[in-house]
Amino acid sequence: AQSVTQPDIHITVSEGASLELRCNYSYGATPYLFWYVQSPGQGLQLLLKYFSGDTLVQGIKGFEAEFKRSQSSFNLRKPSVHWSDAAEYFCAVVLNRDDKIIFGKGTRLHILP
Amino acid sequence: EAGVTQFPSHSVIEKGQTVTLRCDPISGHDNLYWYRRVMGKEIKFLLHFVKESKQDESGMPNNRFLAERTGGTYSTLKVQPAELEDSGVYFCASSRTTGLTEAFFGQGTRLTVV
Numbered sequence: 749a750q751s752v753t754q755p756d757i758h759i760t761v762s763e764g765a766s767l768e769l770r771c772n773y774s775y776g777a778t779p780y781l782f783w784y785v786q787s788p789g790q791g792l793q794l795l796l797k798y799f800s801g802d803t804l805v806q807g808i809k810g811f812e813a814e815f816k817r818s819q820s821s822f823n824l825r826k827p828s829v830h831w832s833d834a835a836e837y838f839c840a841v842v843l844n845r846d847d848k849i850i851f852g853k854g855t856r857l858h859i860l861p
Numbered sequence: 862e863a864g865v866t867q868f869p870s871h872s873v874i875e876k877g878q879t880v881t882l883r884c885d886p887i888s889g890h891d892n893l894y895w896y897r898r899v900m901g902k903e904i905k906f907l908l909h910f911v912k913e914s915k916q917d918e919s920g921m922p923n924n925r926f927l928a929e930r931t932g933g934t935y936s937t938l939k940v941q942p943a944e945l946e947d948s949g950v951y952f953c954a955s956s957r958t959t960g961l962t963e964a965f966f967g968q969g970t971r972l973t974v975v
Binding site for chain 2: 852
């Protein structure tokens with residue numbers, strides 16, 4: 749079945765440690781790929797997106813993501829997390845430009861002081 | 862430029878009551894989308910307006926949900942009567958062009974039905 753999978757429901761890392769959040773998709777063609785973040789009391793904020801071209805994309809707040817076609821993955825990374833990064837992160841795809849967004853179930857990130 | 866604004870931010874109602882959620886899109890954005898996330902599940906598409914017309918309402922769960930966008934500006938989503946399973950966070954998004962590749966989301970309305 750076509751889907752967006754975020755295998756980790758919760759992840760806990762120490763402040764200053766590196767972070768990688770996983771995302772896999774299962775669609776025939778490469779979709780448009782997104783990462784969103786929802787901080788407590790806030791709306792969904794777009795961190796970054798991949799449409800085509802360079803497979804390593806830079807986003808806001810020091811985040812980056814790498815598209816790997818062979819693995820159907822679009823993992824989100826950050827070299828050093830800050831306490832303010834504690835939030836829920838959603839991987840999402842759009843199959844065609846005019847289509848609706850399909851979200852993963854989200855990964856909640858906890859930061860240890 | 863103001864972002865997408867949703868009212869209220871939280872709502873707690875009893876089963877069987879009616880609730881109306883409101884979304885004010887970014888000015889000039891013809892496209893408006895409603896999404897919702899029920900507890901522990903994915904954020905799922907409900908419907909899409911282009912101006913005042915419903916372009917796609919394939920995600921509306923049942924006829925207890927009614928969305929309107931009179932005049933092509935703000936939109937309302939009414940749930941009548943509300944059921945326990947309607948609890949969740951309702952998100953609105955808007956975009957200037959059709960397609961969610963350039964959409965902006967609101968902060969969501971957390972609905973709790975007790």
